Amino acid sequence: MKPFIKRCVFLLLALLISPVTISYLLLSMVLNKDALIASYSQCLSLLPGKLGSYLRSGFYRFVFTQCSPDAVISFGTLFSQQDTSIEEGVYIGPQCNIGKCSIGKNTLLGSGVHIMSGKGQHNFSDPSKPIKDQGGIFTKVEIGENCWLGNGALVMANVGKGSVVAAGAVVVDDVPEGAIVGGNPARVLRDSA
Structure with missing residues (x-):
């Protein structure tokens, strides 16, 4: 019974946020999707509490590449790219930048x-x-x-399944599966297995 009630709540909140979702989808036909997602994200990030988190998930599930309706996206979290996938059971803490x-x-x-779009976002060779x-x-x-x-x-590189990235770490190279990394630049401290 509980999963059914949760699904109903997710659906209800997706309907509640649908005017915002529809406006985004219409504008995305004529404007740059990444610039648009950044603007909408800034506005939606200010909705407080659990209700705000559910409304954000209700919006992002229709505009991202993928977003599970049960994802927790906390207050102050900003997104800069539409090509984002968030699977089920994900928790994103406050004031993240994705x-x-x-x-x-x-x-x-x-x-x-902060999860950046790779480490080649800026070229400074000239x-x-x-x-x-x-x-x-x-x-x-x-x-x-x-x-x-x-x-x-x-984080500017891939992080393998089951890995832990220490607070404040700067990940510039791929992290292998099951590793615990820390430091700047992040290095493997030990295997979590």
């Missing part, structure tokens, strides 16, 4: 975690040009299932 990524099932993100004009490449970062990313972690 780029182009895929977050696996049952993964937890502490407060203030000193005669302003950095903002040099472009870059956005890549989709994969966070495996059943991971824990500690508060304030900065």
Whole structure:
């Protein structure tokens, strides 16, 4: 009975947020989806409490590549790319900043975690040009299932299934499955197995 009630609540809240979702979908036909998702994300991030989290999930499940209706997306969390996947059981703590990524099932993100769209977002090879004009490449970062990313972690590379990223770590290279990493740049401290 409880799963049925939860599904009904998720559906009700998706209906409640549907005018916002419809406005996004209409505007996305003529405007840049990433710029639009950033704007909507800023507004939706200010909705407080559990209701705000459910409303955000209700919106993102229709505009992201994938978003489970049971995902917890906390207050102040910003998204910058539409090509984002959030699987079931995911918890995203307050004030996170999420780029182009895929977050696996049952993964937890502490407060203030930043997942960037890879480490090639900015090119600065030509000193005669302003950095903002040099472009870059956005890549989709994969966070495996059943991971824990500690508060304030900065992630620019893939994190393998079952891994732990220590608070404040700066991940610039792929993290193997089942590893515990920390530091700047993050290095393997030990296997979690």
